[in-house]
Amino acid sequence: MTAPSPRALAWRRRGAAFAAGWKQYASQRAGLVGLGLLVLIVLLAVLAPYISDQQGLDVTKATGGRMEPPSGEFPLGTDRVGRSVLLLTLWGARVSLLVGFVATLLSIAIGTIIGILAAHYGRWVSAGLMRVTDFFLVLPSLVLAIALSTVLERGVGTIILAIGLTSWPSAARLVRAQTLTIEARPYIERSKALGGGHLHVIGKHVLPAVLPLVFVNTTLAVGSAIVAESTLSFLGLGDPDPMRPSWGSMLRSAWLDSAVIAGAWWYLLPPGIAIGIVVLAFTMCGRALEAVLNPRLREG
């Protein structure tokens, strides 16, 4: 019998660490509830084309009356053109989640790269990168996002870019701070003395140590990206195509159609509550993850 290769052993160890982490995560009820909600919402959003008919979003084929209250046929009522609000909310989840995930990935990727580079190279690289970060940090991100979406073509892509480009500075600061503490450890010095170059030190030592923090930060940032998307859509900077509604654009049309004055609460509440639930679920997951991955919090 030959001994298992070190790579296999490393994977086995990672598997065991994951199992232990999951056990800790599962001991936190808020984290489990958040995760359950998220899985449900993501499943509904992904399966939307199979459990509902997208044709119902087409204004020309709407079957309902104008702002009908909830009924058996339309459980959450209809909007001004007679589309089902339930259907709109379901399809809105797809856009909101997509923007939330992709924009967060973009912003965290930029933030992680800038943060690690600034901390690793130090001196003028750090000074230069951190001034850029400070510039984006003091800039009102909503204004910048609005400016970007007016210059670029309106659409989901632009919104993702606008959110991604404005929300990375806090991630960069966080990652830089963490990288600095890792870089001060003697094992980095040992690695350099072994002959390791920049790529080796960053790839083998810094990145694996920073990743848990980045992961937690990502989870927490998705919520705020979804809120940012809703804000931009509400302000009319979102995708104009009525076949691709988002929760923000639903709120916008509800406001434009004077849903409050008409007393059409069913038009206003579902997207608003959906935003609240998703953001809450992400925050609950993020906090639980933080407690698992950040041992300093666990001690307290």
Add this chain to the structure above:
Amino acid sequence: MALLDIKDLTVRYTGRGREIEAVRGVNLSLAPGDTLGLAGESGCGKSTLAMSVLRLLPASARIGGEILLDGEDVNTMKWGRLRAVRWTTAAIVFQGAMHALNPVRRVRDQIAEPIVLHADTPPPPAALRRRVDELLAQVELPAEKGESYPHELSGGQKQRVMIAMALACEPRLVIADEPTTALDVIVQAQVLALLSRLVTEQDIGLIMISHDLAVLAATCRRLAVMYEGRLVEEGESAAVIGRPEHPHTAALAAAFPTVGDPEYRYAPATSSELGLPDPPPPPSGEPLLRTEGLRVTFTGRGRSVTTAVAGVDLEVHAGEIVALVGQSGSGKTTLARTVLGLQRPTAGRVVFDGTPLPTGTRGLRAYRRQVQLVLQDPTSALNPRHSVYESVAEGLRIHKMPGDERARVAAALEAAELRPAEEFMPLLPHQLSGGQRQRVVIAGALALEPRLLVADEPVASLDASVRGEILALLLRLRARLGLAALVITHDLGLAWNIADRVAVMYRGELVEVGPVDEVLRSPTHDYTRSLLAALPTLGTPAEH
């Protein structure tokens, strides 16, 4: 009546479903004005024993037995009574003065704090000031130093402040927990002399904790040795050290060699069956490593220039062990970093095997295969997420060494005497002991088949019994592989144990270089003499 009487004390830590017995049935008593040294390795329970006297243990500790302080049981004291007793009857000089002082308060206020806390009515500011000045004078610090913040003081001064704090409420018992561990030999000697003087003058009972028997013998009349939570030996200092009965005491005593005693020359304490190699023949020919007029200066904020290394010419021959000795701040670590190419010299150059140190990335990488570093603290020198295998293989992968990686790792682990190598490979650093971790660091360096090892305080953070084993390993590696080593240390005993030549560094310059026998037996420079004079020795018992 005894000042302190500990009867059948047991301390157990509970938590996470398992129980650790830290102290198992210890009996101890101390008369007023008496001094007791408590020796033992890390984890033997000596700190737990000391902290239990003032009930400073964490909530998870379960205490059994009696601790009578002036006839009163500490364990049954009410909270208010315990508060009154803390510091007025017994005070502690904590380990690591740099962390035990509040960095944002002046030391005067910190010394005054216990006086104010324990006074029934707040003392008038003038009286308080006088009292603090008096305390500062007792620890031989000028009164102006009271206005300083901790970071403005040196390590020895901070330790003096800690002692002044302990004396603030005129306690009858002082517990000093490793009071000199982080200090240089010279400062250590001063602090020890101060403690002894204060204890005799003020008739205070002193319990001093250390892993260094020589330090304890220099200050304490009696000595108690702890091992695995038990007191294994107790008696007069000279008797315990001169005729140790327990094997553990003998090991502790042997770990700190007497400089100048031929018995300890090339003979670090080891119980390994591999034995010790014979002393090598004197090296000849071209030196392997040579520094020529090496200078390193740092420019701080406000353009202030600090010279860390001021023109050093040092040679290391193939197969030679050179010890670089000096106080902290003498520039020895900077010199080592420059030799490794981790720090660029301001002037002068490093010549390795006849060619100057390359400056380019590629050249430096090739150079670093030949010269390897062993760091002081193996715990932080290993990435906690990497297994032993990955840590040792790291250098092999960086340099894309040919051949079977697994075989090379196994060979390196074997060379560092981690046997069987297969069993150590999957372990993570936290599963190893301190000595094993240092062996992994050494194995990682050996895997690259270097010709020179630069070791920065390789045994300073290790326990006494492990210290000798690692030093013996260095000697055996030299004999077997012809490995040269530059060992940086503040410990003259280490130099006496393994080095061929010694270089004494003072304020960035080498003040004396020569064969160990000559330099340490008949030093010519004043600084070397003061270093030797400051060594606490086992032979001479304390004066009382």
